[in-house]
């Protein structure tokens with residue numbers, strides 16, 4: 001599913017990059033929820049010796065969540081929007097963070113090579129043209145036993161959750177974004193969530209894409225029933241220790 005062509009979406013994010021950090025700072029729990037999802041990956045210690053991929057890193061909020069909990073891990077942060085990526089790369093980072101300008105669909109061509117111990121995809125898979133194709137790429141980049149963590153707006157399927165999502169978008173997000181000149185992107189945000197998988201459907205998609213140990217975990221606050229963390233594993237090879 002795509003609601004804006006890839007290049008139009010990247011251009012819309014380029015424009016929105018100027019105010020992105022301000023908008024997400026006004027979203028209660030945005031950063032805390034990202035950290036909660038990182039904790040749910042279940043990686044040990046401070047991340048010594050681990051290689052992580054932050055897919056669709058945007059202005060670096062998800063990268064910061066990874067680094068705050070796993071400061072010793074090496075992080076490759078990728079985004080298709082030069083504007084968003086530029087904002088992320090301009091922030092002060094300790095050693096071990098690399099930024100790559102590439103679409104999720106063409107990671108290998110951009111020199112992003114596995115194996116990774118974990119992939120974090122926060123608010124990105126709903127935006128890609130072919131989520132199944134991207135999941136196949138991600139699966140191949142993980143080491144056997146490596147974890148995928150998807151943090152995404154995925155509705156529960158209950159009418160009340162869809163109504164809250166519509167109310168938040170129409171009543172708060174879209175008016176502010178329109179004033180900032182980003183109305184198109186945030187109208188797309190509403191529609192992309194309504195038209196994307198429900199949480200149950202997305203869990204099934206992960207299963208079908210060849211992941212195992214798929215878990216769906218709710219996020220708290222106003223996002224209850226609206227956003228979820230999905231943690232899944234690339235299966236071990238036959239005969240390998242599980």
Ligand SMILES: C[S@@+](CC[C@H](N)C(=O)[O-])C[C@H]1O[C@@H](n2cnc3c(N)ncnc32)[C@H](O)[C@@H]1O
Nearest residue numbers: 013056057058061062080081084103104122123
């Ligand atoms: C809503 S932002 C989330 C950014 C960050 N992960 C966070 O949690 O704040 C989604 C990001 O995904 C990027 N994106 C969308 N489609 C993409 C694709 N096909 N490949 C790579 N990045 C993509 C956008 O450019 C944008 O920066």
